Amino acid sequence: MTIARTLDDACAALAEHPDALLLAGGTDLMVGVNRGQVRFDHVVVLDRVDELRGWRRDGDELVLGAGLTYAEMGRGELPTLVPALAQAARTVGSPQIRNAGTLGGNIATSSPAGDTLPVLAALDATIVLRTSNGTRRLALDRFVTGVKQNALEPGELIEAVRVPVLDGPQEFLKVGTRNAMVISVASLALVVDGAGRNVRVGLGSVAPVPVRAVEAEAHIGGCIDWDAASVPDIAAVDRFAELVVEAAHPIDDHRGSAAYRNHAVGVLARRALLRAFPGSAP
Amino acid sequence: MTDVRIDDTRTGERAPRIGDSAPRPDGIPKVDGSFTFSSDLWHDRMIWGGTLRSPHPSARIRSIDIGPAIAVTGVHAVLTAADVPGNPNFGLEHVDQPVLASDVVRYEGEPVAIVAADHPEAVRLALEAIVVDYEVTPPLVDPALAESSDPIHPDGNLIRRIHLRHGDQDVVGDVIVEGTYEVGMQDQAFLGPESGLAVPAEDGGVELYIATQWLHADRDQVAACLGLAPELVRLTLSGVGGAFGAREDLSLHAHLCLLALRTRRPVKMVYSREESFHGHVHRHPARMWYRHHADRAGNLVRVEARLLLDGGAYASSSGAVIANATCFAGGPYRIPSADIDGVVVRTNNPPCGAMRGFGAVQTCIGHEAQMDRLAAALGMDPVELRLRNVLAPGDRLLTGQVITGTAPVAEVLRTCTDHPSAATLPDDTMSLPGGAGRTADPEHVHRGEAVALGFKNLMFSEGFDDFSSAICRLEAGVATITCACAEVGQGFVTLAQQITREVLGVDEVVLAPAATATVGSAGSTSASRQTWMSGGAVQAACEEVRVRLIARVADENGIDPDELVMVDGRVVSLAGDFEADLASVTAEAVEAEVEFRHAPTSPLDENGQGDAHVSFAFSAHRAIVDVDRDLGLVKVVELTTSQDVGRLLNPLQAIGQIEGGAAQGVGLAVMEEVQVLDGRIRNASFTDYLVPTALDMPPVEIAALIEQPEPGAPFGAKGIGEPPSISSTAAVVAAIRAATDLDLTHVPVRPTDIALAGA
């Protein structure tokens, strides 16, 4: 086991043990370990690496450390800079999980139900990956490749995530069968880029990977009265919801049926849009 | 939440007696983590046990090769059915469940082999190394097909049918409503998984430390399987992390003892959470058809019902569960005519058995939905319809039995519905349906309100010889109570002390460990029976000690025993001319052992008629819910309840039971369901078997606790554990119906049932 103190420590340990397990908050990893599903020879512990903690502003972007916890996403300035991320973080688990669980862990787990993923998808986030030889950047949709599968190479770790600071409203909505501490049955993140005059939508738990509702975005972009912050034609809202549903490809499982998930993302799309553009006719 | 004032000045002066709010001694330790649960047991020489379970709901076992498992380093024993020296089967009512499967497996998760090894990791490797050759057979998973299918067990697929016929069978009502309802499989979801420690004894016997609900019944079953005399199997109660019916059947008991006796080493076993879902019985899923008849004024005329309960692979307590479901199928109403066909069958689904409410939960969901339908058909207020029909003392149940005890049904309903609601409109997103998920805005929310009434029997029924034993020993002014009553959270620990203080006027009461070796059976901690039964045994034992002590003091001092009383640590004469300190007059101990029985009951006859039950407890719940119809998400806003308690012995504990039971009821109403597909559990974890969180559980407003002392019960107290989980579910579901205008016949109500109702 390596308890890394610096990013270089961690990368060096990984270079030596490319198949080592990375341990951040442990809220996903330890569940697997306790069930005997995860076997390992070496562990690199990341939670004491200061360079992975916290976040900083870099021009129009935020650099979010892989070790940023859910609790931290909801504190200080972040809820105003990336409201949807803070909202998503608040839906995760319980206070204990939010204190331990990290952004990097959520991304690396690459679960279809990972709650930060639809937000990062909507924000066009870039994942910063590092090895002892340097860094590379991947767009989220290139990083997450399937159910719990991603482009992380042996010897590589997630260092940070870069997201833009946008000027419009943001919404994250998550459906679960319980009012808190529940795995998402369907979720939706909607972010508005006022300067770029577009609306971007990410969906969770309705496909193997987080998806963008590209056609819905294209459709609604042209239907917004940007000065009045409204969608004057309510039929355009309905069409938007329909197109969001078309972007979803859910399955039936014990948490919900495909039919329900499709229905739910349509409802969420409508509600999120009307929250973002409150001037719209009901 | 209802506030309870613990009167410190009073408890400071003298330890709590009957009617005082006595705090549980294990309360704070359970919160701060210092309580020792059965999973914390430790022995320096102990090794670890584990269970190999069937991955198939139905299969023949062609062969089992344990060779590779024995070869694993650190393994001490690998045992199969062939190693069970005594009775190969066990069972609570019917001995039909193999200790270890030999030729067939009948449910997913059925134990096939057990292992003991130095370390849990070695246990895991050994379990993986056992080679079982299964010939998979198609499972019987539809209970409706059970009776017509080939038997999956030598005892057949019908576990029990009770065809109850009461009154004139030809009457027909002016107004008739019909409905079909389905209740899913609920899990007890206790927090402390099955665990225990077995220690081999010098005399060839075994000591078993275990969390259970009935030590002596476990002992007898384990001893039979081990082929040992019952005295050689000695059970001691360990820290119980919740029970709710799930610890009535054996789980790892016999396995631990087999491994300990074989290895001559102490063996510990702890189920994982997933294993626990396969390792205990669940609440029976039910399919219920009802037809209610009433006259135009709203008087119930007749109730017909067909109840089908899925018992799963083994009988467990299914026979008693279907008896309750059938006897109480109509609810706490005067019903002159009934035809109730109650059936529980065997399938290859997970075994079902006891859970809080025991058959009355399922039928309450049915009869209360029917009462609401009837009210709608009659154009009557649902509360008025109920009040018109509620049972009262002297009325007959569907079994023909006359209620001779108290039955404040109208009082319970009236106080509950009259209680002002404190519910306000939600003001923040968190308190809307969907909660933390931020899915709803206030305009998406529809509010509904409804009431439900429920009841069930207290104690064992149908002629069962139901008793509890207790020993009271008074020495040097300190009373020691020995009773095998399993404390599973229901509150015997404080009650035994309160009762003893009340009877003997002592302050210091020691409760000896609950064990089979020191005292006779206390019966099961179930059926809301221990306050009455073991409370009654303690009371009787203390009374006997009092009588004996007074006789002795009277004799020694030449006083008429009728002149002597025990008060506050002294024996005094009524005339005031004699006074002795209790400690000094009990320097030589006084001891008494009693067996306490409730009034006898009789079996049900072929028409389901008979005086089969002892006593009944009633409760009402009013639920207020907010529903987001588009997404089908529910927020239970408020629950108000009134309950018939006979007499309140410990208000603090009563409130705990009432809130906890309601939480389980809310869970069943909106989320708790063990999902079984093709005989397999799909959600055997707390990730996917959801129980209410603090955001899901509303405040419980207690409108009234009706105190009408029950004849025959110690201090007039009725058991209070089960009613809270009976009418709560029905009330919440009815409130969701009110908010949505949907029939909602499946419980728990799933988001899709609401959101896609039209689709």
Ligand SMILES: Cc1cc2nc3c(=O)[nH]c(=O)nc-3n(C[C@H](O)[C@H](O)[C@H](O)COP(=O)(O)OP(=O)(O)OC[C@H]3O[C@@H](n4cnc5c(N)ncnc54)[C@H](O)[C@@H]3O)c2cc1C
């Ligand atoms: C009770 C409970 C409730 C939960 N609720 C939710 C929920 O509501 N929503 C949700 O999305 N998730 C939930 N989770 C899952 C989990 O909390 C999150 O996915 C969390 O973000 C994982 O982060 P972690 O730091 O704990 O990761 P860890 O468990 O430490 O690691 C998870 C995976 O990520 C890898 N990893 C960690 N850090 C890095 C890094 N810097 N670079 C590369 N790989 C890395 C690890 O090797 C491992 O494979 C819940 C978990 C529990 C136990």
